[in-house]
Amino acid sequence: MEGVEAYGFSAAMSGAFLVSSLLFAAFNRRLREPYMDEVFHVPQAQAYCHGSFLQWDPMITTLPGLYLLSVGVVKPAAWLFGWTGPIVCSTGMLRFINLLFSAGNFYLLYLLLLKIHQKNKAVSGFQRILSALTLAIFPTLYFFTFLYYTDPGSVFFTLFAYLMCLYGNHKASALLGFCGFMFRQTNIVWTVFCAGNVVAEKLNEAWKTELLKKKDEKISAMKGSFPDLIRVLKFLIEYLTSPKNLVTLVALTWPYIILVTAFFVFVFVNGGIVVGDRSSHEACLHFPQLFYFLSFTVFFSFPHLLTPTKISKFLLSLRKHPVQYGLITVISLFLVWKFTYVHKYLLADNRHYTFYVWRKIFQRHELVKYALVPAYIFAGWSFFDTLKTKPVFWTLMYSVCLLAVTVPQKLLEFRYFILPFLVYRLNIPFPSLSRQLLELAFYIAVNMVAFFLFLNKTFQWPNSVEVQRFMW
Numbered sequence: 001m002e003g004v005e006a007y008g009f010s011a012a013m014s015g016a017f018l019v020s021s022l023l024f025a026a027f028n029r030r031l032r033e034p035y036m037d038e039v040f041h042v043p044q045a046q047a048y049c050h051g052s053f054l055q056w057d058p059m060i061t062t063l064p065g066l067y068l069l070s071v072g073v074v075k076p077a078a079w080l081f082g083w084t085g086p087i088v089c090s091t092g093m094l095r096f097i098n099l100l101f102s103a104g105n106f107y108l109l110y111l112l113l114l115k116i117h118q119k120n121k122a123v124s125g126f127q128r129i130l131s132a133l134t135l136a137i138f139p140t141l142y143f144f145t146f147l148y149y150t151d152p153g154s155v156f157f158t159l160f161a162y163l164m165c166l167y168g169n170h171k172a173s174a175l176l177g178f179c180g181f182m183f184r185q186t187n188i189v190w191t192v193f194c195a196g197n198v199v200a201e202k203l204n205e206a207w208k209t210e211l212l213k214k215k216d217e218k219i220s221a222m223k224g225s226f227p228d229l230i231r232v233l234k235f236l237i238e239y240l241t242s243p244k245n246l247v248t249l250v251a252l253t254w255p256y257i258i259l260v261t262a263f264f265v266f267v268f269v270n271g272g273i274v275v276g277d278r279s280s281h282e283a284c285l286h287f288p289q290l291f292y293f294l295s296f297t298v299f300f301s302f303p304h305l306l307t308p309t310k311i312s313k314f315l316l317s318l319r320k321h322p323v324q325y326g327l328i329t330v331i332s333l334f335l336v337w338k339f340t341y342v343h344k345y346l347l348a349d350n351r352h353y354t355f356y357v358w359r360k361i362f363q364r365h366e367l368v369k370y371a372l373v374p375a376y377i378f379a380g381w382s383f384f385d386t387l388k389t390k391p392v393f394w395t396l397m398y399s400v401c402l403l404a405v406t407v408p409q410k411l412l413e414f415r416y417f418i419l420p421f422l423v424y425r426l427n428i429p430f431p432s433l434s435r436q437l438l439e440l441a442f443y444i445a446v447n448m449v450a451f452f453l454f455l456n457k458t459f460q461w462p463n464s465v466e467v468q469r470f471m472w
Contacts, residue, residue, distance in 0.1 A: 005125030009110060012129050016136060017103050020145060023451065024099050027146040028092045030455050035469065036351070038148045042091050045070045045148070049089035060276045065182025066150050070097050094148045101152035102145040106136035108159040112426050115166050123430045130436050135425060138300070139446040140414045140472050143454075151415055154183040158190045158419055165194035174255035181263065185273045188263045189405045190419060195256035196397035199249055203393040206239055207232075232392055280345065283408040287335040288369075289416075293406050294379035295372075296417050297424065303435040303442070304428065305382040314381050325377065332373045340369060343411040351468050354412050386428040398423065414472050 034042040040060050045067040047055040056064075070089075074097070078088045087093060110132035117123055136142070144151040157180035164173035177191035239245050250257065267273055274281045298305045318325055346358055362368055387395050402420050409416050430436075453470040461468060 002125065005129070008125060009129050009132075012133050013103065013106055016106060016133060017099075020099055020102060024095070024146050026451075026455065028095065031469075032091065034091055035147065036471065038091065041066065041148050041150075042094055045094050046089045049074065056276075058276045061274045061278070061281055062150055062184055063182045063275060065179060066097075066148075066153055068182070069153065070094055073097055073100075091148065095146060098145050098148065098152040101156045102136070102142070104156050105141075105152065105159060106132060108156065108163060109135045109422075109426070112159060112163055112166070115163065116426055117430065120430065127430055127433060127436060130433075130440060131430065134436065134440045134443055135422060137440075137443050137447060138418070138422065139443055139450060140300075141418050141422075142443075142447055143450055143472050144415070150183045151418060154180055154187060155418060155422065157183060158187050159422070161190065161194055162423070165197055170194075170198070170253070170255045174259045177256070178259055178262075181259070185263075185275075186405055186416075187419070188260065189401050190423075191256055191259050191263075192404070193398065193401045193423070195253040195260075196401065197394070198252050198256075200391060200393040200397045202245075202249065202252070203236065203239060204391040206245075207235060207393070210235060232396070236393075236396075280343075280411075282410055284341055284410050285339055285407060286341050286410055287339040287407055289406040289409055289412070290403065291332070291336070291372075291376040291379075292412055293402070293417050293420065294376060294383055296414065297383055297421055298379045300421065300443075301425065301439070303438045304386060304431050305379070310382050310385070311378075313385070314378055317381065328377060329373060332376060333370055336369050336373060341410050346412055351471060352413075353470070353472055354414060358412065383424070387424070389429055390427060394427075398427075 040057050044055075044057050044060060044064070047053075048064070048067045048071045074089060074093055077083070110128060113128050113131055117128070141151060141155060157176050161173045161176035161180060164170070164176060173194050174191065177187070177194060180187035180190065272278060273283070342358075345352075346354055349355055361372075384395070387398075390398075405420055406416065431439075450470075450472065455469075458467045458469055460466065
């Protein structure tokens with residue numbers, strides 16, 4: 001980091017933390033008592049603060065990473081500053097943990113952008129800082145900076161693990177992956193992603209060698225046609241069935257293998273991935289979740305994905321490959337028909353934006369979910385078109401992890417899309433400065449609306465005196 005860029009980043013991070021602190025104060029003035037999932041998280045953390053480590057709320061479905069870390073931060077701070085009484089583990093103090101995670105995420109996002117795009121000399125320091133700031137205030141993540149939820153900590157440890165993986169420190173990456181797993185069990189997928197980065201790198205090296213032997217086109221020139229895909233899959237099978245190659249890959253990824261093995265032991269002993277209340281968190285093959293994620297990504301990355309150039313390129317591709325797109329359409333319609341699930345929370349809880357998305361769009365008519373398939377296909381094409389600069393095996397590995405982290409979820413919940421979105425956004429090429437500024441302005445506007453609705457537009461349910469608020 002050069003001197004000017006270092007000063008610029010310090011100023012941006014300090015300014016962002018100041019604004020976040022002011023918003024944090026506003027949240028805690030308006031909302032002093034635990035809200036939504038905080039009703040479970042806060043008392044559990046307070047029990048740990050009081051030394052009751054065997055006490056557990058059966059309604060909590062995640063592991064105790066958030067509570068253990070909270071005690072590890074709050075207790076020493078209380079001793080250092082002489083705090084006593086209820087303030088030590090109060091709701092506000094526990095929420096402050098996520099404010100620290102938010103600052104850490106800003107720093108990690110910047111370091112990841114620096115590492116991933118280090119070969120792109122055309123990218124200025126200002127653009128890197130701007131992108132880091134934009135992703136740090138990504139609305140679905142930034143909102144939970146001000147509440148005591150697992151999301152900021154989950155993102156922090158997963159991004160940290162990814163960064164260590166990119167620097168080749170795989171033992172540290174696996175350890176951080178374990179911390180992320182303790183915040184949310186599905187983060188094991190991103191441990192597999194880190195291992196997949198190592199495997200994809202070796203595969204890309206071997207693939208380039210193979211192409212040179214055949215005096216064929218370079219890997220970056222692949223157009224993604226069906227014969228290309230068959231050729232890649234054939235090479236992949238041949239490579240992974242070689243005992244010599246498998247030994248090499250195991251030697252490189254053994255820290256991740258140990259963690260994934262421990263995960264399967266946990267699932268076997270626990271009787272499933274969810275701890276506590278499992279009735280509302282049943283796994284299923286909910287393939288349309290992938291379509292929802294692609295739509296979500298297009299919405300929040302529209303300056304990059306929804307452009308006239310993209311649309312014209314898609315229409316050209318449609319004219320060139322009508323049979324392929326026809327087949328994709330048929331498969332997509334079948335997946336929507338047979339694998340659409342509607343969770344009871346989605347229909348009943350009018351505090352979440354997903355309730356209104358489902359009611360205003362999908363429940364208008366039975367055929368709406370099928371009519372949206374062309375939009376899903378465009379979203380998928382635009383999504384993967386921005387990843388064409390990545391090596392083919394990286395894209396394949398990321399796609400597998402994306403399926404693994406989205407499809408098993410029955411509930412449509414935007415929070416589940418945070419990590420796959422951030423990983424995607426970190427790896428696409430830098431857009432023009434004007435598009436970056438547009439993206440930042442859009443995120444600020446969305447955050448302002450979300451904060452205003454949450455803090456000021458309260459409502460009550462019939463037969464209940466509790467104040468309800470709109471949120472992600």
